Amino acid sequence: MEIKAREDLLKTQKERDFHRMHHKRIVQEKNKLVNDLKGLKLHYASYEPTIRVLHEKHHTLLKEKMLTSLERDRALGQVKRQSKISGLEATLRHMEIGHSYTAPEIRVGHRCEGENVPEGPTQKCLREAREQNKCKTKMKSNTKFFEEFYVMEDLFLECFIEVFWKTYGLDSEFPVVIQPDPSQYLCKENLGPSKFDYKLNNIFRLHELPVSCIAMHPRKDILVSCGEDRLWKLVGLPKGIVLLMGVSHTDWISDCCFHPSGNKLATSSGDTTVKLWDLRKGDCILTFEGHNHAVWSCTWHSCGDFVASSSLDKTSKIWDVNSERCRCTLYGHTDSVNSIEFFPFSNTLLTASADKSLSIWDARTGKCEHSLYGHMHSINDATFTPRGHIIASCDACGVIKLWDFRKLLPVVSIDIGPSPGNEVNFDSTGKILFV
Known part of the structure; x- marks a missing residue:
């Protein structure tokens, strides 16, 4: 019985040692996973300012693209208008050369007030071309005007307001140097x-x-x-x-x-x-x-x-x-x-x-x-010390953090939860913090 009891004891000790080692290994793996998770959270947080900067650059590039496309459309319109005018001049010149013999004889100074002078093919084509080109140009200019107006309205409105207020001198100027009290x-x-x-x-x-x-x-x-x-x-x-x-x-x-x-x-x-x-x-x-x-x-x-x-x-x-x-x-x-x-x-x-x-x-x-x-x-709240070198902040779970404003790094973190911290404030010396 004694020998069997010893064998059972040894067996139990071996199982204990095995489970203890297994527990230590699980704890190590858990700590490793916790550290990896913290690292991933910090890594994820570092992406947010980069994404914000990229979003601002994207917005700026979209504005530049829109302005460039408007300039391109304006240039193409001018090129098309010049090509139409040159083509019209060439057509009129050709018609004048080919049909000059059909033009009626007009005696200047001998036309009565109610007399209707017949038009030749050159004058007729010229008049019709001018009227058609005038209507198209007017319609196109009106359409283009409204398109540009609605597209550029938001972009120029703020600039116009800024120029207006600065011109009349009603805006306040941000002081460059402020002497503290x-x-x-x-x-x-x-x-x-x-x-x-x-x-x-x-x-x-x-x-x-x-x-x-x-x-x-x-x-x-x-x-x-x-x-x-x-x-x-x-x-x-x-x-x-x-x-x-x-x-x-x-x-x-x-x-x-x-x-x-x-x-x-x-x-x-x-x-x-x-x-x-x-x-x-x-x-x-x-x-x-x-x-x-x-x-x-x-x-x-x-x-x-x-x-x-x-x-x-x-x-x-x-x-x-x-x-x-x-x-x-x-x-x-x-x-x-x-x-x-x-x-x-x-x-x-x-x-x-x-x-x-x-x-x-x-x-x-x-x-x-x-x-x-x-x-x-x-x-929920953040504030400066009276001297401004420390920032204090509090969140919805009662965590208070102090930040070095010069280095932009966290100094200390204090957990006073679980109730939320709604407001933080320093006393006049900057050494006592109220939450």
């Missing part, structure tokens, strides 16, 4: 309370429906609260007294942003508009219309002459406050653009999209300069 960099290191010193101070009952966003005044103890009840309210701190209230949007308000001077407010809404408000009177002074779906976010340029907005229609727009028009539309994202923000004191824009990418744009040209990939879910 040094006061924002003079914050003390330990200005905020420590980790365990935060406590509830007051509760303000301002809206009947959920609050969508709040924004602090750049200089005063005032905040603006926006809600899904289509209202925004200017509240004085610390008592929470409502100083102003805006009533103009026809749908929920999604975002708001103070003018750098603090005298104006920009709001974006689900009614596809962006509105500017005078905080001295509380009146709406300007409404920008152009998006096809709800506008998610809005932001002011540091010079105060431009407002940028992002929308569910996969585009972003830059609005000129002085000329009251859209200066540029940013195309490139393949899904909703959820947030937009200007780089501090520059002409650079940052957008975050549901297509899981961040894009950096030149506001003067409307071109995408760089794209950042790394999130696996829809990006």
Whole structure:
């Protein structure tokens, strides 16, 4: 019995060792497959900017091809017209030589007013040819005019608008050099309370429906609260007294942003508009219309002459406050653009999209300069540090990423899920991040 028990024990140990080795091999294969899958995802992500660039080149080549074909048709029309005229002249010359003897004798100066002079074959053919050629030329010119008009309308309309506004000097100029406000960099290191010193101070009952966003005044103890009840309210701190209230949007308000001077407010809404408000009177002074779906976010340029907005229609727009028009539309994202923000004191824009990418744009040209990939879910918000060297972003599964803006590389990734991160913001020192 003892010998049999030993044999069973040895057999069981061998089976254990075999299954252990098999398990290790399966784990190694699984890790290899996981690494291969990550590599394939990164490889796939690297194709997206290339495809976007190729798509832009394809669109440019199509425009050039269309313009070339129009020039070719115009040149062919001129060649055909010249050949017809030369052929007609040769025919008339031949007819004049062959039938000159049949021409009637016309005495100049002796024709009565009611006298009808008979036409010879040369004059008759000449008149008929002229009338026929005149009708054909007129019909062809009209048809060609309308074809060219409808084809070139979209191409020249934007150019015409640009020239018109620049001619009359109503457009604002993007500043080349913007001097930053040094006061924002003079914050003390330990200005905020420590980790365990935060406590509830007051509760303000301002809206009947959920609050969508709040924004602090750049200089005063005032905040603006926006809600899904289509209202925004200017509240004085610390008592929470409502100083102003805006009533103009026809749908929920999604975002708001103070003018750098603090005298104006920009709001974006689900009614596809962006509105500017005078905080001295509380009146709406300007409404920008152009998006096809709800506008998610809005932001002011540091010079105060431009407002940028992002929308569910996969585009972003830059609005000129002085000329009251859209200066540029940013195309490139393949899904909703959820947030937009200007780089501090520059002409650079940052957008975050549901297509899981961040894009950096030149506001003067409307071109995408760089794209950042790394999130696996829809990006809800992105922002810069006060100094602008770090970007923070959050997605729909609670993953927070920090990016080095100078090197355009990810620095750290933090998972605080499973709840989504809806907004990220730095404190004035740039060392504390709020989610």
